[in-house]
Amino acid sequence: MGEVQKIAISGFRGVNTPPLELDFKKEHSFQSMMIYGRNGTGKSSIVDAWEWLCSGKIEYLAREGAGPQAYPHKEASEGQTYIEVEFTDGEIGKIKMEYDPNRITQPKIKGNLSKLRERIPHPCHLRYRDLTEFVYERKAEKYEILSRFMGFANALNIQNDLQTCAGRLEQELKSLQRDGDRPVEEYREASGEEPKDIGSFIKIVNIILNRQGIVPVRELAEVETSIEKLREQVEKDERSQKLSLWKGIQGIINRFYPVEDIRSNISEFQRDLIAFKRDEEEVSKLILVDLYEKGIEAIESLKIYDKCPLCDQSYKGNLIEHIKSKHGHLDELSKRRNELDAKRKKLLSSSDEVIGKIDFASSNLEEKELEPPVMQFKENLIKVKPLLEDCKGMLGKKIENVDKEFNFITKVGTKEYKSLLESKSEIKEKILRQVEILEKDELRKSLVGDFQRTNNLQKSFTNWTRLNKKIEMLEEIKNSYEKIRGDYVEETKRGVQASFDTISSDLAKYFKTLEKDSEVIADPKIKLISEKDKAVELEIIFGGDPISPAYKILSESQLNSFGLSIFLASIKNFNTDFKFIILDDVINSFDAYKRPRVIDLLKEYFSDYQILLLTHDSIWLDRLQRSFPQWIRKHFYGWDYALGPRVEPGKNSYEQIEEFLAKDNPTEAGRTFGVYLKWILQLLCENLEASVKYNRQNEYTLSELCQAFRERMKKKLKENHSVVKLILDFEYDSGFRNFCVHWKEPETPYTSSEIKEIFEKWKTIESEIECPNCNKFIRYEKVNGHEHISCPCREGLNLKSDEYY
Amino acid sequence: MRYPIKWFEGAINSGKYKKEVIAEIRACISEDGFNVGKFMHWLSVQLEKDIGDD
Numbered sequence: 001m002g003e004v005q006k007i008a009i010s011g012f013r014g015v016n017t018p019p020l021e022l023d024f025k026k027e028h029s030f031q032s033m034m035i036y037g038r039n040g041t042g043k044s045s046i047v048d049a050w051e052w053l054c055s056g057k058i059e060y061l062a063r064e065g066a067g068p069q070a071y072p073h074k075e076a077s078e079g080q081t082y083i084e085v086e087f088t089d090g091e092i093g094k095i096k097m098e099y100d101p102n103r104i105t106q107p108k109i110k111g112n113l114s115k116l117r118e119r120i121p122h123p124c125h126l127r128y129r130d131l132t133e134f135v136y137e138r139k140a141e142k143y144e145i146l147s148r149f150m151g152f153a154n155a156l157n158i159q160n161d162l163q164t165c166a167g168r169l170e171q172e173l174k175s176l177q178r179d180g181d182r183p184v185e186e187y188r189e190a191s192g193e194e195p196k197d198i199g200s201f202i203k204i205v206n207i208i209l210n211r212q213g214i215v216p217v218r219e220l221a222e223v224e225t226s227i228e229k230l231r232e233q234v235e236k237d238e239r240s241q242k243l244s245l246w247k248g249i250q251g252i253i254n255r256f257y258p259v260e261d262i263r264s265n266i267s268e269f270q271r272d273l274i275a276f277k278r279d280e281e282e283v284s285k286l287i288l289v290d291l292y293e294k295g296i297e298a299i300e301s302l303k304i305y306d307k308c309p310l311c312d313q314s315y316k317g318n319l320i321e322h323i324k325s326k327h328g329h330l331d332e333l334s335k336r337r338n339e340l341d342a343k344r345k346k347l348l349s350s351s352d353e354v355i356g357k358i359d360f361a362s363s364n365l366e367e368k369e370l371e372p373p374v375m376q377f378k379e380n381l382i383k384v385k386p387l388l389e390d391c392k393g394m395l396g397k398k399i400e401n402v403d404k405e406f407n408f409i410t411k412v413g414t415k416e417y418k419s420l421l422e423s424k425s426e427i428k429e430k431i432l433r434q435v436e437i438l439e440k441d442e443l444r445k446s447l448v449g450d451f452q453r454t455n456n457l458q459k460s461f462t463n464w465t466r467l468n469k470k471i472e473m474l475e476e477i478k479n480s481y482e483k484i485r486g487d488y489v490e491e492t493k494r495g496v497q498a499s500f501d502t503i504s505s506d507l508a509k510y511f512k513t514l515e516k517d518s519e520v521i522a523d524p525k526i527k528l529i530s531e532k533d534k535a536v537e538l539e540i541i542f543g544g545d546p547i548s549p550a551y552k553i554l555s556e557s558q559l560n561s562f563g564l565s566i567f568l569a570s571i572k573n574f575n576t577d578f579k580f581i582i583l584d585d586v587i588n589s590f591d592a593y594k595r596p597r598v599i600d601l602l603k604e605y606f607s608d609y610q611i612l613l614l615t616h617d618s619i620w621l622d623r624l625q626r627s628f629p630q631w632i633r634k635h636f637y638g639w640d641y642a643l644g645p646r647v648e649p650g651k652n653s654y655e656q657i658e659e660f661l662a663k664d665n666p667t668e669a670g671r672t673f674g675v676y677l678k679w680i681l682q683l684l685c686e687n688l689e690a691s692v693k694y695n696r697q698n699e700y701t702l703s704e705l706c707q708a709f710r711e712r713m714k715k716k717l718k719e720n721h722s723v724v725k726l727i728l729d730f731e732y733d734s735g736f737r738n739f740c741v742h743w744k745e746p747e748t749p750y751t752s753s754e755i756k757e758i759f760e761k762w763k764t765i766e767s768e769i770e771c772p773n774c775n776k777f778i779r780y781e782k783v784n785g786h787e788h789i790s791c792p793c794r795e796g797l798n799l800k801s802d803e804y805y
Numbered sequence: 806m807r808y809p810i811k812w813f814e815g816a817i818n819s820g821k822y823k824k825e826v827i828a829e830i831r832a833c834i835s836e837d838g839f840n841v842g843k844f845m846h847w848l849s850v851q852l853e854k855d856i857g858d859d
Contacts, residue, residue, distance in 0.1 A: 056836060105837070154836065155809045161839035162830075168845055470852045477848060480823035484816065484830060491812060 011076025037636025042645035681705035687779035771796035
């Protein structure tokens with residue numbers, strides 16, 4: 001498969017119109033690209049758009065509850081939100097995916113997208129956040145992350161959904177089993193025993209029918225007719241009819257009471273709600289609690305206390321204390337919110353139960369001729385129900401969405417609700433009196449009692465039978481479902497394990513490149529925990545012994561190496577037809593000294609890949625550009641709400657310094673050169689094993705570093721070496737000495753020509769100590785008693801050779 | 806298991822599972838995952854249908 005020719009993104013996330021165009025063509029070929037830009041300049045919108053193209057969604061946004069409606073730029077109108085990619089492969093050609101505001105989950109597609117997706121079974125983009133998640137998450141989450149790394153996202157989504165559904169099936173079964181308790185209870189009340197089967201039911205019915213002189217039944221279908229005969233007998237006598245009516249009402253009332261009085265709880269909730277919502281602005285900040293927690297974690301882990309980890313802005317004062325105090329305040333608010341939410345849930349459940357009782361009583365009283373006080377009771381039910389339903393509707397919302405203006409107290413403070421709660425004794429006594437008067441006649445009492453008993457028996461037996469049948473059927477479906485789900489999970493696990501095995505040798509190679517100085521750590525492995533549906537552990541050989549989980553001994557940076565190795569090994573093994581990778585700020589996860597190894601890794605194993613690399617680390621970009629001079633460079637120098645990223649050709653430090661000098665801006669030229677020189681001298685001191693004057697702050701000045709570099713070079717190469725002469729000339733130059741003292745000051749006492757002179761001298765030195773073949777600087781090595789000052793490849797540069805003297 | 810839909814299609818034809826259940830699970834699967842709501846609706850129709858048939 002060929003390369004990516006061009007990516008155009010329009011109206012998407014942080015990119016507005018005109019479209020952001022990334023053209024990979026350079027001279028006559030298609031190259032890799034590096035984009036440098038500070039955080040917040042819109043770089044990640046490129047990865048988001050790419051993920052949308054490849055999978056139809058943006059997973060990390062989906063997990064935060066942000067769906068496709070969050071994709072378009074707020075200013076983009078219909079037809080302006082899209083990603084368009086051109087490939088050199090004629091079979092794929094050009095693909096455009098356009099957001100459709102009328103069907104947000106079904107974007108408009110032009111081109112052979114399915115062919116592209118077929119070629120990318122494994123995700124080819126990796127963000128900094130993916131690696132940090134990998135480091136911090138637990139076993140189950142890690143399984144998910146790794147599975148997604150390896151192209152199992154869809155399989156895993158299905159597995160998660162199947163698990164959710166299994167829970168719903170279990171709930172449904174329990175709910176049916178709970179429903180089954182009521183008919184059993186009603187049957188027991190009517191017969192004194194529990195329902196068993198049709199035979200025992202008919203036997204009980206026949207005892208009653210016999211008592212009332214009605215022909216016994218032989219099968220279930222005849223029961224209905226016999227009940228009708230009993231009804232006729234009851235209806236023949238007006239007083240029996242009345243007794244039947246009152247006993248029916250008695251049953252309904254006995255089931256309605258006791259009913260919960262929710263008024264005091266609702267008043268308390270209303271009071272707390274108003275207090276909680278008094279400061280709307282603070283409540284809206286609750287969303288930041290997690291961010292502050294992660295921020296504290298990140299600062300403590302990175303040990304950078306004076307710079308915001310999100311925006312890189314400096315902070316005067318103790319940043320961690322500042323965040324902790326903000327977090328503490330919100331944490332308190334969060335606790336209050338949770339307490340209030342617990343009250344909301346309890347009230348929701350209570351109001352639901354009361355409404356259920358009202359529904360039952362209302363529907364059963366509907367066609368009955370009623371007398372006071374039952375008549376008022378029924379009218380009260382009708383008036384109270386919609387008010388309680390209003391409360392229930394509001395209580396069903398998240399606490400943030402409950403309307404603070406909604407007056408719960410008025411809804412439950414009606415005289416009808418009060419009357420319902422207080423009329424229990426009056427109603428019950430009235431019914432009892434009526435029943436006692438009418439039951440004085442024993443024959444009537446027996447007839448009506450038997451009629452109601454048979455009726456209840458038949459209803460409860462029918463309900464019991466229906467529920468049992470439902471339960472049986474649900475169990476059958478559930479068992480079958482579980483078998484399918486179990487086999488599916490096993491198959492997915494087998495697939496994931498097979499993928500782990502496939503990538504294992506590359507994983508080990510890449511990890512070794514990134515962790516080459518950790519001699520005691522080797523052979524990283526990913527192991528499934530077979531007894532769990534979703535759990536994975538990382539294993540590492542430490543000092544010859546397998547350690548699992550590897551977290552016991554690996555540092556955060558080593559875990560990042562593990563994560564990046566897994567991602568790259570998966571790409572290598574699974575995306576064999578699509579050699580394109582996007583790395584979004586992944587370098588941020590590594591210590592400064594390890595960052596060049598990522599370059600080594602890309603150079604050694606991914607030289608035939610097209611890479612789109614996004615970073616906000618300018619120094620690392622310099623290294624990258626030295627190693628891959630043919631890559632296209634872009635600089636996102638700012639972001640504008642209306643336009644999106646502001647783009648210019650990317651410049652390395654040299655080019656930036658030259659530009660500042662051309663504009664006669666010695667302050668910026670000096671500052672950029674100072675930062676660059678400090679970094680390069682540190683690197684050279686490390687490479688040459690130079691001794692730098694110790695200080696407790698671990699901060700070194702330019703002159704200290706330069707002095708250490710000069711001394712080491714002089715010691716190993718002698719004073720008559722041509723490069724040493726250049727260094728001595730550079731260091732003793734009065735311009736450089738002046739620069740060392742003043743380069744950090746905003747008002748610099750030097751001119752552009754002075755900076756230019758020392759800059760040119762340094763460039764000459766650098767051209768002598770950087771290998772033209774491997775693009776690396778000289779280093780000191782002692783092999784078999786022989787000392788070398790050469791580059792790592794030892795082919796392009798050997799400073800010990802005679803030509804330098 | 807990079808292609809789960811294929812696995813479910815194979816499972817339908819395997820004869821290993823209750824046919825209507827595996828067929829319904831397959832019908833509820835798309836690129837977006839497994840539609841739990843759709844499956845639960847099918848289940849409630851099945852339960853009512855069975856009682857109705859009775």
